[in-house]
Amino acid sequence: MVGKYLRRLEMPKGVNLMLPLQARRKRVIENKLLSLFSSWGYTELVTPTFEFCDNLNPRRDRELDEMLYKFVDRTGKTLALRHELTAPIARVAAAHYKNAAPPLRFSYFNNVYRYAEPHDGRTREFYQAGVELIGVKNPQADAEVISMLSASLLELGIEEFQINLGHAGFFRGLLAELRLNDLDVLARKAILAAIHHKDAVLLDELLRETGLSAEQSAKLKAVTELYGGRETIGRARELIANATSRGALTELGEIIEILARRGVDRHIIIDLGEVRGVEYYSGMIFEVFVPALGSPLGSGGRYDNLLAEFGFPSPAVGFALELGRLLIVLDKVGSLPDSPTFDYLVVDSADSELGTKVTGLLRSKGYTVIQEVLERAEKASKRYASGLGVKTLLEIKDNQIHLFDLKDNVGRVTSIKELERL
Numbered sequence: 001m002v003g004k005y006l007r008r009l010e011m012p013k014g015v016n017l018m019l020p021l022q023a024r025r026k027r028v029i030e031n032k033l034l035s036l037f038s039s040w041g042y043t044e045l046v047t048p049t050f051e052f053c054d055n056l057n058p059r060r061d062r063e064l065d066e067m068l069y070k071f072v073d074r075t076g077k078t079l080a081l082r083h084e085l086t087a088p089i090a091r092v093a094a095a096h097y098k099n100a101a102p103p104l105r106f107s108y109f110n111n112v113y114r115y116a117e118p119h120d121g122r123t124r125e126f127y128q129a130g131v132e133l134i135g136v137k138n139p140q141a142d143a144e145v146i147s148m149l150s151a152s153l154l155e156l157g158i159e160e161f162q163i164n165l166g167h168a169g170f171f172r173g174l175l176a177e178l179r180l181n182d183l184d185v186l187a188r189k190a191i192l193a194a195i196h197h198k199d200a201v202l203l204d205e206l207l208r209e210t211g212l213s214a215e216q217s218a219k220l221k222a223v224t225e226l227y228g229g230r231e232t233i234g235r236a237r238e239l240i241a242n243a244t245s246r247g248a249l250t251e252l253g254e255i256i257e258i259l260a261r262r263g264v265d266r267h268i269i270i271d272l273g274e275v276r277g278v279e280y281y282s283g284m285i286f287e288v289f290v291p292a293l294g295s296p297l298g299s300g301g302r303y304d305n306l307l308a309e310f311g312f313p314s315p316a317v318g319f320a321l322e323l324g325r326l327l328i329v330l331d332k333v334g335s336l337p338d339s340p341t342f343d344y345l346v347v348d349s350a351d352s353e354l355g356t357k358v359t360g361l362l363r364s365k366g367y368t369v370i371q372e373v374l375e376r377a378e379k380a381s382k383r384y385a386s387g388l389g390v391k392t393l394l395e396i397k398d399n400q401i402h403l404f405d406l407k408d409n410v411g412r413v414t415s416i417k418e419l420e421r422l
Contacts, residue, residue: 014124016111022327025336026127029156029326030109033129036155037107040148042131045106047088053080055091058309067114081113086318087306089132094312102135102314122295122324130300130320137304137315139251142284143258145300149288149319150264153297156326157335161290161297163267166274167252168281168301170236173244174223178216191220192275198224226272230256230265236272248283255284277301283317292332297325341389343367347381348396354416355396361419382406 011017018026034044050071057064057080069081082088085108097104109129116124131148133141146163153161171192175181180188187210194203203224207217219239226236233249233256240246252270259265274285276299283302290297300319307314330336344362346369348355355371362369370390372381378395385393386406393404401419404411 016123016125021339024340025327026323028337029323032155033152034107034109036152037131042105042107045089045092045108046110047082047085047092050079050081051088053078056080056082056087067116069113069115083114084112085110085128085130086132090307091310093134094307094310098312104134107131122322127323128320129323130318132316132318134316135314139254139258142255142302142317145317145319146259147262147264150267156330157333158290158329161267161288162269163286163288164269164271164274165284165286166271167248167284168278169248169283170245170272171275171278173242173248174240177240177242178219183210192278195224195273196275198273200224224273228270232270251283290329292329293325295325297329298322339389341391342370344369344392344394345372345385345390346394347372349375352396354399358401358419365422
């Protein structure tokens with residue numbers, strides 16, 4: 001029998017349970033971010049938890065398909081839980097905002113689901129907060145998104161962070177220049193992963209296996225060293241000759257100039273080995289890192305081709321931050337609230353008119369008030385109140401209002417008039 005009930009207490013692997021303290025901290029982060037997003041003109045959008053599978057994976061990417069939580073409804077249609085918010089928002093824009101004047105600005109704070117091994121604050125169910133700027137393709141739009149990312153972290157109390165900024169076009173041009181698109185898909189993906197992780201040993205091994213020329217291998221190895229300040233763009237120009245990569249470097253330079261005028265460039269590192277999602281992103285790509293965490297806190301970039309999959313060709317750019325990782329970092333920097341405290345515990349065993357009036361008055365003034373619903377001795381009530389973090393015990397007795405400060409261990413009698421002056 002014991003085993004039966006123990007099994008009922010278990011949860012599926014990777015689901016996200018938030019006890020009151022975590023839920024309170026999540027709400028603090030959510031309110032701060034959504035308020036900031038709103039101040040920049042971004043309106044919140046809430047998409048369905050599940051959609052048609054093809055809408056979440058319009059390009060039918062095999063790796064993404066394996067990540068989705070899929071199920072079949074009673075009509076035989078294949079549905080899936082959302083794995084991120086960008087594709088759902090693209091669908092909403094195509095369905096409801098085709099005739100709206102650009103740009104469209106949307107924000108979100110929702111849970112998403114991915115069938116992957118939990119790590120670094122990410123479970124299989126996790127929360128993302130982010131923005132999407134749709135309908136504009138220029139350096140100003142790109143700079144706005146990065147500036148918002150920077151402002152979001154500063155608003156949460158995170159001052160030490162680094163945004164690794166690259167460009168998908170730079171590496172796509174290099175792939176074409178070196179004729180690496182002719183490689184086996186798996187081999188090309190392995191090389192991209194090695195470059196992204198700056199794994200020189202693995203990259204060297206992979207390049208030997210592919211039989212690339214010494215010149216091709218040298219250029220690819222050099223990409224892993226294109227990392228640093230603005231001078232990195234100049235070093236990259238000396239490496240490549242194709243127009244696509246050079247155009248990407250020009251775009252990056254323009255974005256950096258805008259960020260410098262806004263004082264955001266101090267957080268930027270040019271990383272032309274940032275090749276994550278190079279087949280998905282069309283322009284700049286970035287990840288944000290903090291010293292307290294080995295994995296990226298968030299990521300984003302320009303994805304000008306996605307909305308065309310929904311019949312609405314339109315440029316777009318955005319970013320997403322991960323709540324679980326934010327909670328880890330904010331806990332380390334000490335900028336999260338502690339356990340909630342309550343202002344009053346009202347003990348009114350007679351359920352009197354005076355007690356109802358006092359409770360309503362205090363709540364109308366913004367105080368948090370717990371009404372005792374069990375009859376217990378005074379000492380027991382004080383222990384209960386202290387355990388909840390209540391500041392003051394208020395007891396209605398003999399038609400009088402008795403206050404007891406649980407911190408100073410001092411009691412006195414008060415009146416409605418005195419409470420009205422609070």
